[in-house]
Amino acid sequence: MSQSEYQRNDQPVFVTGHQMITSLGFTIDEHIDSLRQSETGIRWVEDPELLPEPCYVSLVDQEKLTDRFAQRIDSGVSYTRLEKMALLSIHDALTASGIDLASSSTIFLFATTKGNIDLLGADQKEHFGEKRAYLWETARVIKDHFSNPNRAITVSNACVSGVLAINTAAELLRMGYYRHAVVLGADIISSFTALGFQSFKAIGTTPCRPFDSQRDGLTLGEGAGTMILTTDEHLAGTNGREPLVSVAGGGSSNDANPISGPSRTGEELNFAIKKALDEAGLTANDIDHLSAHGTATEYNDEMESKAFTLAGLQEVPTNSLKGYFGHTLGAAGIIESVGLLASMYNREIYATKGYQNLGVPKNINIVDRYRQQSLRNCLKSGSGFGGSNATVVFKAHD
Secondary structure: OOHHHOOOOOOOOEEEEEEEEEOOEOOHHHHHHHHHHOOOOOEEEOOOOOOOOOEEEEOOOHHHHHHHHHHHOOOOOOOOHHHHHHHHHHHHHOOOOOOOOOOOOEEEEEEOOOOOHHHHOHHHHHHHOHHHHOHHHHHHHHHHHOOOOOOOEEEOEOEOHHHHHHHHHHHHHHOOOOOEEEEEEEEOOOHHHHHHHHHOOOEOOOOOOOOEOOOOOEOEEOEEEEEEEEOOHHHHOOOOOOOEEEEEEEEEEEOOOOOOOOOOOOHHHHHHHHHHHHHHOOOHHHOOEEEOOOOOOHHHHHHHHHHHHHOOOOOOOEEOOHHHHOEOHHHHHHHHHHHHHHHHHHOEEOOOOOOOOEOOOOOOOEOOOOEEOOOOEEEEEEEEHHHEEEEEEEEEEO
């Protein structure tokens, strides 16, 4: 079939595997236990080699990462810290999925902001080579581990990279280019990224408090998340998860605002939300739960409250997961979407860690404690530097 013969269709794109690695642990169950108990992985860290100034951050345990990688992945190849997280995440997401990653019908997408940023150091660069720091090269190394013949797609658009990668993968599957997609998001904390956010005075003096009146900045985090998508409903039903969940719609927009600050009106994120709802064939009244970007910076949380209200979502139970494992940058959209899937599969909503009193101009419904609730249609939103916004709708099927 030639490229001109590909046509978009409305067949569902199902989630058939998912996994996340953060400071909370290396499995979905570890994360769910912490989310239910409102336990955070954020810690005060004083490490001048990693952080120009001491601050609260969320770090993946290096010793556990090394041990788990050695136990689960038998390979003679040297991998970086980020690549180890990524490969572990994909391996565990594959469990019971039935997807052949070595098939030409499977495409890899890699969402990140800085990738192997730690390779800029002279010692690391000497060991792995300068080329390994290129994002496309990291993506190639990861997909080559699984002997995948296709060229991996790298999505790097600030903090919406993860959500955009999910939407891009779903569109490629609907168009018939591929039958399956591995959507990976991974980012690590480095002195480079920490210095950048500290120079903006964006780092909070306490663990982040999304949407709270006392919030004063974000908390950096790191990790990896994987979502495996397929158009094969039979394969989607083999993962043992109920209900079946599909990527029902997505949207994106740009604020055309100063590069380091979001829109002051929320109109542009509202546009992305409405686009995702339209594509999913839903209205605001159909959404049961909203997973917000919720960075705990002054302007982001204000903007989101305005956007959600413009979209008619002000009464929808809304949370942010960043109080548990920080802002994982380009991986955030995927890691937090995996958390949202956990909510849908387990029929529960997790509290917004750090939230006590509403501190945004619009009266949105921030979830302040764990609750059990059946969820059918959920929306994930993201925003980032450069005025980028992206949204995705997940839909449960009987």
